[in-house]
Every structure is written in C-alpha cells, then in structure tokens.
Amino acid sequence: MPRVALLSNPRSTGNRSLLPRVRSFCAEHKDIFHYEVEHVDQIGEALKTIARVKPKVLVINGGDGTVQATLTELFHGGHFGDEVPPVAVLPNGKTNLIALDLGAEGDPIEALKRVMEIASADMEPHIVSRELISLTDGSASGRPVLGMFLGGAGLADTILYCRHNIYPLGLPNAVAHVIALVLGLISILVPKGVRFLPLRPGRLKVSVLKHGELQGQFALLMVTTLQRLLFKSSMPGAGSRSGAMQLLVIERSIRALIGALVAAVRGKLGGIALRGVHLERGDEIRIEGDHSNVILDGEMFEANQGRPIVLKPTAPIPFLRLAV
Template structure:
C-alpha cells in the first residue's frame, strides 16, 4: 500500500499586502458580518458542490485553483475589511492560506472559520468541529463569542528566513512514509479519524514485523538543535520518527505529545527497536514509559528548534524538501469553534 504525496520543491515567500486589515463591522454591533471565503474546489468534499451562502452573513467567495492566486485574494479581503476569513477546504488549504496571508495580516488576523472539506481534517478534529459543521453554524457561534486560540507552526529556511511556510502538524522520518500510506487509505474510502486509525495500525504492524533492513525500520539522517545550536533530544544524527505540532487535541483522543497540550510540542523516537515500538499503542493514549530515553523516546516543549534533514518532511499532508530549517510559533489566531 503506497501512494503519492504532493511535494513542494522549495518553501514559498509571501507577498506584502497593500493595506493593514481592519474589520468593516468594527464598532457596529448587530451589522451583518462580511465573510471572505477562500474555496478550494479540489478539496475532497467540495468536488461537484456549490459554496455555502447563509442569510446570516454577506459572503465574498473566491475560488482559487493555484496557490499563487491566494496572496491577491487575501490582499483584496484585507482592503474590503472582512470581519471573518473562512477557509473552505482541507488542512493543506488552511496551510496555504496562513502562508500566503502571513505578510498581509502579520500579527493581526481576522477571526478564522474552518470549513473542513479535506480527507483528514486534523485542525477540525482539534477544534472539535462536528460532522455537520457549516458556515451558518460558524456565524452563529461567532456571534455568541465562541472561539478557540491557536498559534501556527512556522518552518523557515535557516539560510533564507523569508522563505517559510505556516501549518499545524509537522512530521519526518517514518511519518513521511506513513503519509504515503495514508493516501492509499483515502483511495480505499477511509477518511478523517478512520484514515488515521488505518494508517497508524498498518504502519505499526509493518514496523514491528519487518526486518532490520526493511524501509519501515529505516532511520532518517536528521540533526536537532536549540537556538544556540546545542543538540536537543540527545545527540543522535539519525532519527526514526519526529512529530511537531501546535494542535492540542488529536483524532481518536490520541496523545502523541504526552501530557503537553498548549504551544509548540516535539516528540522524537531515535530508533526502531521492537521493544520501543511495542510501547507505541500505550504512548498514543497518554501512558508514557517511566524510562523514555532508554527506549529512545523524547518529549519536549521548546520555544523553537532547528532541524537539518536529508529527506523530505511533511507539513499538513504535503511534502517539503530536505534542508536546514528553523521551527517556531506563528502569531496568535482566533478560530470559531463550538
């Protein structure tokens, strides 16, 4: 079971906006809100369907077919003074909007409405969005002041910091191979939490029962360091699995970062020893071992970290090239949530 992952050949550089954003409805309570919607027609649940248009809001729908269109769309939204920015697509669409909008909105983003139409929708799971969540529900909750706060995870080229991408879930090593497997799960009809479960179980089975030279047991050349350049999570030059995220809740109640919830979190497994792999199901539900470093596990909550990797890494479902990167938190975002 393998599948293709879309791959970026380089990190994008965001374009500066023309004016600072200020909401049209500021200081005018009760006015019908203006919603700027970025719609991805290629997202799984958008194919063959029209955009939502609830009576409770004035909606400007911009259907984008290429990432390079997003900067112009978001700049127009800023000039029009939207009250809410809706993203009608999957996790990858959210990533592209945050990346393209970073130079336009800076630290002052409009409240975000996520309409999860992708195949996995990890951000929607984090926010606790129900299966029937739509724009009308979001407007209703926004009027009631129901918001969650998150910060994006930013990956910047260490040698060219202007090249950067914003997302929420970064993975490398085994995670990259498992993401290819996840594409196959989608083709078999597994989506959202079910896709996560199928992929996790298949990956774990491959890793536990494969031979030492099998691809599922292979580590990836990777170095981790803090802001001062000092190694973190040990001094290994190869790692089996790396996860980093600013999400707080994960599908099926999994707890890959142990008890840590807020902010930037990092989880690392050094080697694919069966003794360590057999502990993964317990760790996934929050039962961390008493001697994690002996088993090669590391959990950290760094303010930022640097990683140099010789293979692709995954950010919100798509692959990015090998390189030397800084990882840190982006601006505070307000997201409409139940």
C-alpha cells in the same frame, strides 16, 4: 456588511462533493462573503479582497494545502493590518487536524452554521491564540512556510504511502488511515525493507535549542503547536508556554511504540518516563537527514546533510474554537 468571509478551494478533494451545498448555503445567507480560488497562488489576492469587507471571522474551506497557504499568506501578507480576524477551519481535509483542534468535526455545513451563530454574538469566549510553525532552510533568503503540524521519519513515509497508494483506492478516510498505520508499523519493525510496504525511515539528527540533540532511525517524529490530535488525544503539556512547539520523537523499536501508544490511550504520555520516547518543548528545532522527507500540513520538504530544516514559532494569531 458580511459577518463571515468564506474562502473555498473548489479543487480540494473534499469540495468535489461539498461545494454545491456550500454555494447553496451561501446563496441563502447574505451575511456570508464567499470567495473561491482555483489555485493556491490566488489566495493572496483573495485575502486582499476579503480584507476590504472587514469580516468578523475568516473561514477556510479546503484541504491541508489550502489551509497552509492561507495561514502563510495571512501572516506574511499584512492584508488585515493589525486587525486579523479569527480564523475557523471547516472539517474538509483528509486528516482535519487543525479543524479537530478547533472543535470543528462532522458535517462542514453544520460547522459553518456554528461559525455564523458565534459570529452573531460575543465571540470573545470562543477566540483562542495559536502560534504557527515557521519552516525555513536556515538561510536568510526565501519566505518561510507556515503550518501547525509537521511529521517526519517513519510518520512522513507512512503519510506519503497512504497518499500515493491507499487514497487512490477510494476507501473511507478512517479505513485508509488504519491500513496505512498497520503497514507503516510493519515497515518500521521488519529487519529489511519490503517492496509493497512504506519506506523504512532513514537516519535523522534532531536538535532542540538549549535541550540537546537526538540521532538515529525514528519510527515517529512530530512537531506541532496544536493541542488536540487524532482520536481526541491531547498533546503533553498542552496550554503551557515553556516552548511554543511540542516535539515528540519515538525510536524505532516495538517497545517504544507500544509504550507510547499505551501511555497515550491512558492519557499519561509525557507524564511518565518511557524508554525510547522523547518529548521536548522549544522555540527552535533543527532537523537534518540524508534526503529525508518531512511534511508540514500536507506539503513535503526535504531535510539534508549540512542544510537542516529549521522550525521556529510565530507570534500567535487568533482562531475561532467552535466547541462549547
């Protein structure tokens, strides 16, 4: 019986060069059950098949969209019943935030080797629980979309600009992210919009159940259940349960941005009061705007007046942490 089930999406950008190595590695290790999908619509059937082999670990090998679709289907599909295997994510996306949170960095094949090593022994010390973010439009109809990181306001506009204008240049991901960050900061702070820069953020209304409401133009809006982010920084209050979802909002001002950046570098973000920087934890967050984009694990949604995006945490599911 295979100890590890590996779900790969050959169409994800990272797999264009990685997948031949993955296939060769799996051919040499018979205790890996490798299932490839051509489209995210096939993930439900893939998980149904994978559930039959009862793996000890489910590994996701794909971009942000593949990870999000797999988590959504894993939670709603019920393919594994009450025995959902811990999930591991290979570092194979543009930002890799979920993989980073679980200690998966560097070469994806080395990460896969680490998964196999853990799966061959007692996995309990490596299993961690994480809630997912459930996103709906507030109506009773429709299937919630699940993820672990949502960006809005100027952050969402910068992510979209990077996706459409910088990634096509073929630059290394780290370089592309730095360029997008610099241009995004300029677009947020200049008094008028400039054509070649990311869009300036529109007005948003953000409310946290029992914690009040914020309104205005924000440089950054972020909601996450992750504990680690880029640059190996940690979210304030990581590991607490005063509210599963962490909300970070930074107002559109140079003082607020610099203050938040300095505090984050010093590891004090959330520990000291900063003007224009708002941190909350909660179990229901509503985002309302005028055709304002938000991005949940790579997929774009739109917050509108009178029809807010509603975020709630799910029950926790098990993940496999690769770091010691």
